[in-house]
Amino acid sequence: MNFLPSISHKNLSKSSLQTNNYNLEYWHKKNRYYYESIESLYRFLVPSGQRVLEIGAGTGSLLNAVQPSYGVGIEIVPEVCQSAQEKFPHLYFKTADIEDTETEETFDYVILSDTISYFEDIQKAFKQIRSVCTDSTRLIISFHNPVWNPILQLALFLKQKMPTVPLNWLSYQDTSNLLELSGFEIIQHGSKVLLPKKFPIIAPFLNRFISPLPVFNKLGLVNFIVARLSPYESRIKYQNRLKTCSVIIPARNEAGNIESCVTRLPKMGEHTEIIFIEGHSQDNTWDEIQKVQAKYGETIDIKILQQTKRGKGNAVREGFAIATGDILIILDSDLTVRPEDLPHFFETLASNRCEFANGCRLIYPCSKEAMPLLNLLANRFFAFLLSYLIDNRIKDSLCGTKAISKVNYQKIADNRKYFGDFDPFGDFDLLFGASKLNLHISDIPVRYYPRTYGRSNIQHFKEGLLLLKMCLYAAKKIKFY
Structure with a gap:
């Protein structure tokens, strides 16, 4: 399971940021199957050879997995950003907070995996993201399904999940509303990953064949949304x-x-x-x-x-x-x-x-x-x-x-x-x-x-x-x- 944010909340102290992210590689290895499932989802949603911006890039593995022609990762912790740059020298990583960052670059895809729950002001972040979007840009967001909260708390107790600050637990309706208020419209959405731990045969079968079925398609650990900029944004x-x-x-x-x-x-x-x-x-x-x-x-x-x-x-x-x-x-x-x-x-x-x-x-x-x-x-x-x-x-x-x-x-x-x-x-x-x-x-x-x-x-x-x-x-x- 994930269980580490790839971007950290502003209100965290510097020491806690460093402590959490120094262990990021450890948690990535511990929950490798979950992260591989996320990478598979994004490879399906993002064609290779695109200009891609990842907000909350963490280790850089997800950005690398979508094979961009030009890839930029934003990460709030300098040490994590430097580590990702060393690991993937063909990509570009910079230390920044999207809520306070403006850029003149635009991208074909903007991706946020397990990130929005840590924003201090989600609407402000979405409005900042608008500045890197063109009419054809696709914004892809994934976040934990709130129905999994009890299981995540159990995972925390069993030391399968890294301790984090209090989160913005967002349902699909909450996120949809925030996107609409910020000038985006949703193209598609769904949920994936019914079983985030690697159990041979069982996990692949559940996640590939059962997860898309009615009822089950609302119970996955990971909610995802694909959105685009509203066509009326300039007039607004x-x-x-x-x-x-x-x-x-x-x-x-x-x-x-x-x-x-x-x-x-x-x-x-x-x-x-x-x-x-x-x-x-x-x-x-x-x-x-x-x-x-x-x-x-x-x-x-x-x-x-x-x-x-x-x-x-x-x-x-x-x-x-x-x-x-x-x-x-x-x-x-x-x-x-x-x-x-x-x-x-x-x-x-x-x-x-x-x-x-x-x-x-x-x-x-x-x-x-x-x-x-x-x-x-x-x-x-x-x-x-x-x-x-x-x-x-x-x-x-x-x-x-x-x-x-x-x-x-x-x-x-x-x-x-x-x-x-x-x-x-x-x-x-x-x-x-x-x-x-x-x-x-x-x-x-x-x-x-x-x-x-x-x-x-x-x-x-x-x-x-x-x-x-x-x-x-x-x-x-x-x-x-």
Whole structure:
């Protein structure tokens, strides 16, 4: 089994990177049959004699196996990169991190084997990969099937798998969504390798003849996807530059976070405005908002107001009412979702890849401090329930970061009489409204962090019952109508 990443996560320390990769050859030999199976898959998907870029090249064996006319491997660890170059002098290896790398070269094929689970920001990496693609380039990705997680944990216990950092465990649906959001379209996909250990006769028979059969073709250890650049990518880039953005920030007892909301927020599109809505705080949040507006107002468009009623839902609506941007984004002022992630929402809406962007905190690893087990279980329950109600799969129902175009928000507001004023949070009014209008809804992965200032305003048990009541009400209006 694989069981070593060929590219390492940014958050790993240098010493742990070196320790893991010094053993890479050992793990490659220990799981030779698995790696040979991967090489066989890529030789089938990549014709020989092509210009090939491998991201997370590791030992360089896979890049060599596809027999490129010009092969480049990117690897984040210098020692591993140097070792691969010595082993395969006819190929070119360089130390780099694809999330921060730009190049003017283009390739016929870009391959990533067991790599994307280690990216810090998968969307950013995919967008960087676009720069090396032409209209005819094929992107090939392989990654572990999540149904194998228990077996991989057992392999780790039995020392058949190398210890790694927490991974982004991605399903096919997760990866497909990320590719679509990043400007790629999928050509084909599948799974391979039912038995990753070498058992003469049995393993070849299962992997060659049983693996492609219905049902079994969803159970392989390795998921793979072949994708290409969307044909509308050039037009989309131009459209994005012309759009404007409004970021609505409800704030209650968040004085310590207000300035960071402004200083950490990237500029998006042609113009970005920030709208703070203060909601009856017991600390000096309103004073801090006024100070921040006075400090940064000459260079940043900052609007401020105090909400007239109570609840986040009312705050969001009052903020949307004065927003002038083409794209409207909600950012929670506790900063558990990074302002730096908002461009993903903006670009997805501006490019019309989706019409309602729902923040998803359950793709990337999340600490128990940020999301305790009870919260995680409740989130998954409500995500399952809401996915059923709106006939659209969402993975995270309770993330406060959401985005919609001003035009589509106005349609929801005009149709609000259908549901009535049932949502004190604001999130579900938008989600159910978007579903009722048949808008294209997509999850946008974000990283989720513990708050660094103040305490949560959430009352878990009380609000959990309220959420359940809202779901039952929505079921009557959009499922059992």
